[in-house]
Amino acid sequence: MCPTDIIIIAVKTGDVKLSKRNDAPQEFNAKIYRELFNDIYWPLLETIHRYEIYWGGSGSGKSYFIAQKLAIQLTMMPGRNLICIRKQGTDARDSVYPAMESALYEFGLLELWDIVEHPMPRMTCIAGPGMGNVIAFSGLDKAEDIKSIVFKHGHILTDIWYEEPTGESNIQNFRELDRRLRGRGFKKRVIFSFNPVNEKHIIKQYIWDELLPTGADIQFCHSTYVDNKFLDDEDISTIERFQTTDPYSWSVYGLGLWGTTGLTIFDMNLVNERLKTLRAIKQADPGFSYTASVTFRRDKDDNIIRDSFEVGYDVKGKLTIYKEPVPGRPYAAAFDTAGGGADFHALHICDNITGEQVAVYHSDEMPNVCIFQIIGALIYYNHALVAPEVNFGNYALEKLLEMKYYKIYRRDAPADWMNLKVEPKFGFLTTQRNRSDILRKLVEWTNVPGNINLINDIDTLEEMLTFTRQKARVDVIWAAEPGAHDDLIMAYAILLVCRLQQTTKIIEEKKPLEGFWMPEELEFAVESGKLTKIEALKYKKDMLQSLGMVSSVPVKKGDDVLW
Numbered sequence: 001m002c003p004t005d006i007i008i009i010a011v012k013t014g015d016v017k018l019s020k021r022n023d024a025p026q027e028f029n030a031k032i033y034r035e036l037f038n039d040i041y042w043p044l045l046e047t048i049h050r051y052e053i054y055w056g057g058s059g060s061g062k063s064y065f066i067a068q069k070l071a072i073q074l075t076m077m078p079g080r081n082l083i084c085i086r087k088q089g090t091d092a093r094d095s096v097y098p099a100m101e102s103a104l105y106e107f108g109l110l111e112l113w114d115i116v117e118h119p120m121p122r123m124t125c126i127a128g129p130g131m132g133n134v135i136a137f138s139g140l141d142k143a144e145d146i147k148s149i150v151f152k153h154g155h156i157l158t159d160i161w162y163e164e165p166t167g168e169s170n171i172q173n174f175r176e177l178d179r180r181l182r183g184r185g186f187k188k189r190v191i192f193s194f195n196p197v198n199e200k201h202i203i204k205q206y207i208w209d210e211l212l213p214t215g216a217d218i219q220f221c222h223s224t225y226v227d228n229k230f231l232d233d234e235d236i237s238t239i240e241r242f243q244t245t246d247p248y249s250w251s252v253y254g255l256g257l258w259g260t261t262g263l264t265i266f267d268m269n270l271v272n273e274r275l276k277t278l279r280a281i282k283q284a285d286p287g288f289s290y291t292a293s294v295t296f297r298r299d300k301d302d303n304i305i306r307d308s309f310e311v312g313y314d315v316k317g318k319l320t321i322y323k324e325p326v327p328g329r330p331y332a333a334a335f336d337t338a339g340g341g342a343d344f345h346a347l348h349i350c351d352n353i354t355g356e357q358v359a360v361y362h363s364d365e366m367p368n369v370c371i372f373q374i375i376g377a378l379i380y381y382n383h384a385l386v387a388p389e390v391n392f393g394n395y396a397l398e399k400l401l402e403m404k405y406y407k408i409y410r411r412d413a414p415a416d417w418m419n420l421k422v423e424p425k426f427g428f429l430t431t432q433r434n435r436s437d438i439l440r441k442l443v444e445w446t447n448v449p450g451n452i453n454l455i456n457d458i459d460t461l462e463e464m465l466t467f468t469r470q471k472a473r474v475d476v477i478w479a480a481e482p483g484a485h486d487d488l489i490m491a492y493a494i495l496l497v498c499r500l501q502q503t504t505k506i507i508e509e510k511k512p513l514e515g516f517w518m519p520e521e522l523e524f525a526v527e528s529g530k531l532t533k534i535e536a537l538k539y540k541k542d543m544l545q546s547l548g549m550v551s552s553v554p555v556k557k558g559d560d561v562l563w
Helices: 062-076 089-106 140-148 171-179 202-214 233-240 247-254 268-284 367-380 395-402 432-447 458-465 487-501 519-527 533-546
Strands: 006-012 027-033 051-056 081-086 113-116 122-125 134-139 159-163 189-194 218-223 290-295 310-313 319-321 331-336 345-351 357-363 385-388 410-413 423-426 467-471 476-480
Touching (some): 051 202, 089 159, 159 171, 189 202, 202 218, 247 268, 290 367, 331 367, 357 458, 458 467
Parallel strands (some): 051 189, 051 218, 081 134
Antiparallel strands (some): 345 357, 410 423, 467 476
């Protein structure tokens, strides 16, 4: 936080010639007032982080604040040099350079800087603590130009500001810029400022997927037009008009949320609002979720021991736990197997009473690895009812049955010339017809007030943003955009269907029968639903064996009598 509402810059210029004027002052004072800044940015004025990310909507004032911040810091901090970059060098000259010049002028600091405008603008601080600091401007359209920029003051590059990196198409350029920062003893920094125009853009991949998991020193600042107190009514109405005329522009430039190149089939505002909430929750509470993996033991014949599955924390695990299982609570699950152009196994598990997503497994490992991770997760969640997709073979289904896991969704297989009646079969078979049906049901479900808040997985929501209406040869199809995936969406759509076969009531823990039960008491308990026939038969078997009357009594599901 800045300590006061006023920053005073006092410079004794000595014999330094500040400008071509002969009456340049020997002492220079400037006052910088908090009123010149938007409230969202004021606490960030004195900070320096390795990566500073300013992103959000149009008209938020983020770019001008960055120019304000850098103008003050480069004037007051010794030993720093800055390159301001846009994809095209002409854009850097025509937009970023005027912003920096305007900020220096606004604070009355322009007298402390010598400016050369051709062939590319270059600013040199000629007085005060920052004397010798340089601000250069360049584009990445000619990457060699950046390599050729030389700073006399220490030959170091401490700061880079890349404005609108969404114009970049090569992620390697981001890595190269980072690598070029120099300066022993100085805290170095890369600043990115942009509108989130495309959910799949490489800037998102670079920051959120590449940098963030490493624990890098990153400062995020998300802002929209509502954070800019300097906009007038006309500016505001221009942006807000997008609400009714252009949903994509309203999402990106109004709300400052990630956009898609196509028209998403899901409500973009609902999904983005949930994403915004989840990211805030995860930042405030890292324990909101954790990654886990499944372990198990094998017998002497290398067979997996069915009762040995355990779930435990694993930083590299592919199973994400959002809510721990509660004894007696019913859970439902569905998973989409890799195949048909996809390369991920995707499992969702939900609390079947509330419908809340409690766990997700998402992995591109081999099927023989994924299936046992999935089985372990199902067992962990009270032997959840599961619907495995069987479009690409029965491997997963066979492994479930091999492990004697029978709580499996059953579909009705249609009659054909060999089967005169409809027969139930294990697993979910996705067809061209039912694919559209289950996706429509998923869209309808997410639009029900409150349902979107039952989804806790950011990857699932982000996949929804890239699942769009696309033109096929003769029709419009719903599918993942090029380079994106649909496995999490398809698994969720299947989950909504399969959970109808799971109970929505708490399953009371069954206790062993105690005491002596007469045959008519057992009959009544079975008829009233307090016992199953199998449980009653097991009681008879145990009782007779304890009395030494029989050695064994067969217990069959089809038995209609108890004695």
